[in-house]
Amino acid sequence: MNKKLKKLDVYLAGPRGFCAGVERAILMVQEAIKKYGAPVYVRHEIVHNKYVVDNLKNEGAIFIEELSEINQLDRPVIFSAHGVPKSVPEEAKNLNLIYFDATCPLVSKIHREVEHFERQNLPVILIGHKNHPEVIGTMGQTNKDIYLVENKEEVKNLPILKDQQIAYVTQTTLSVDDTKDIIDEIKSHFVNTLEPKKKDICYATTNRQEAVKNIAKNSDYFLVLGSKNSSNSLRLVEVAKNYGSQNAILVDDIDNFDPTILNNSAKIGVTASASSPEILVTKIINKISQFFDLNIIEAEYEKEDIHFKIPQKLKEAI
Numbered sequence: 604m605n606k607k608l609k610k611l612d613v614y615l616a617g618p619r620g621f622c623a624g625v626e627r628a629i630l631m632v633q634e635a636i637k638k639y640g641a642p643v644y645v646r647h648e649i650v651h652n653k654y655v656v657d658n659l660k661n662e663g664a665i666f667i668e669e670l671s672e673i674n675q676l677d678r679p680v681i682f683s684a685h686g687v688p689k690s691v692p693e694e695a696k697n698l699n700l701i702y703f704d705a706t707c708p709l710v711s712k713i714h715r716e717v718e719h720f721e722r723q724n725l726p727v728i729l730i731g732h733k734n735h736p737e738v739i740g741t742m743g744q745t746n747k748d749i750y751l752v753e754n755k756e757e758v759k760n761l762p763i764l765k766d767q768q769i770a771y772v773t774q775t776t777l778s779v780d781d782t783k784d785i786i787d788e789i790k791s792h793f794v795n796t797l798e799p800k801k802k803d804i805c806y807a808t809t810n811r812q813e814a815v816k817n818i819a820k821n822s823d824y825f826l827v828l829g830s831k832n833s834s835n836s837l838r839l840v841e842v843a844k845n846y847g848s849q850n851a852i853l854v855d856d857i858d859n860f861d862p863t864i865l866n867n868s869a870k871i872g873v874t875a876s877a878s879s880p881e882i883l884v885t886k887i888i889n890k891i892s893q894f895f896d897l898n899i900i901e902a903e904y905e906k907e908d909i910h911f912k913i914p915q916k917l918k919e920a921i
């Protein structure tokens with residue numbers, strides 16, 4: 604050990620990294636490439652992580668935003684983990700495409716809730732982020748009234764009468780704390796609110812945020828490994844800041860990460876979002892260890908043992 608290196612405690616948040624929905628979606632692309640050969644089209648980034656997307660491109664995936672971009676109609680296409688509007692599988696059928704849907708089962712659960720509320724003729728409020736693919740997919744489950752709100756101020760401006768019965772659902776990757784405030788506002792503004800049977804913010808989002816909360820107050824710096832377009836990564840940065848780690852940052856590009864920004868720190872927290880692989884944690888630790896004498900502490904908030912099976916349709920194909 605080099606005695607000149609400054610000591611640095613590194614608290615690794617647990618759980619961190621891939622969730623069950625992300626693991627399944629990546630596996631689906633890899634299995635499809637194995638079965639059909641390259642290229643396999645993927646509609647939208649399969650999960651919001653640059654490292655994952657770049658690796659899958661190298662394995663033979665071609666990422667597109669719309670099915671109209673497919674120029675080899677005999678190649679299979681996979682829909683991303685975020686879910687798609689109902690119009691997308693319909694379009695795939697019309698084009699006679701071989702398609703597989705990697706929508707996370709926990710997002711599909713919300714789609715079924717929207718359908719359920721639609722059957723009851725209830726206006727649905729969706730709490731989420733405008734233009735996020737999951738929100739576009741959820742809004743596209745119904746032709747009836749569905750209203751997006753991004754913050755609690757928007758609730759009272761909705762064109763729905765206060766005494767009308769309404770239902771709400773949420774995006775899966777929101778801040779647990781912020782969403783609670785918006786739900787409280789919905790329940791106080793509308794006299795008759797139907798809630799989803801189970802919480803829509805998923806187990807992986809909740810656990811990763813709780814794990815960050817536990818160590819943020821003791822962390823002089825907090826590094827969140829994830830990509831800029833990843834909702835769950837951005838929420839982890841916000842949570843770290845809100846719970847006491849003012850210097851929380853998103854690290855998307857480890858090659859350009861400068862460990863000397865940690866020079867004034869004694870303790871740091873590190874986590875990886877639900878779409879970021881553990882290899883990125885190893886890489887950043889290796890990089891930081893060239894500048895500091897590290898004391899690594901696994902700070903596990905909860906053990907996870909959740910896995911989702913790949914859809915029967917793909918299983919049969921392979």
Ligand code: SF4
Nearest residue numbers: 622624625707775805
């Ligand atoms: S973050 Fe949650 S909803 Fe999204 S893919 Fe993972 S388990 Fe599914």
